[in-house]
Amino acid sequence: MSLTGRFWFRKTxxxxxxxxxxxxxxxxxxxGAxxxxWRNAKLLDFAEPELRPLMMMEKHHRSGAGSAQVRTLRPVPAVSEGRAANG
Structure with a gap:
């Protein structure tokens, strides 16, 4: 029995x-072929090469979440067109 590399999530x-x-x-x-x-995944299934893309998605997601910074939106001062052209 070999994995095909396709996976899905379900909620109980x-x-x-x-x-x-x-x-x-x-x-x-x-x-024939x-x-x-479809079956529930086991812990050993994560070691299979077919599930590498799933593991890479998890690694990429976690690395991006740790370095995320909270940025506040600052209002940009409005520049009137007449003043910007003159000066």
Whole structure:
């Protein structure tokens, strides 16, 4: 069973967020290609190379959140057109 790299999130009725991953299940008696199915992710799934983009998104998101600064909007003094042209 190998992961395809597709993932999705769902919310349980208690409000928890669950990561779903898609995997290829082999067909019965090995006929044809595998059948894709969705299942809840396990801890070992995060070590798979197919979920690297998900881990990179998390790393990028956390690195940007730590350096975020709160900026206040300062009103820009209004310059009248006549005064700007003259001086």
């Amino acid at each position: 009725w208690t409000g928890r967020l669950v990561l779903l991953v898609e995997e290829e299940r082999p067909r019965w008696f090995g006929r 595998g059948k894709p199915r």
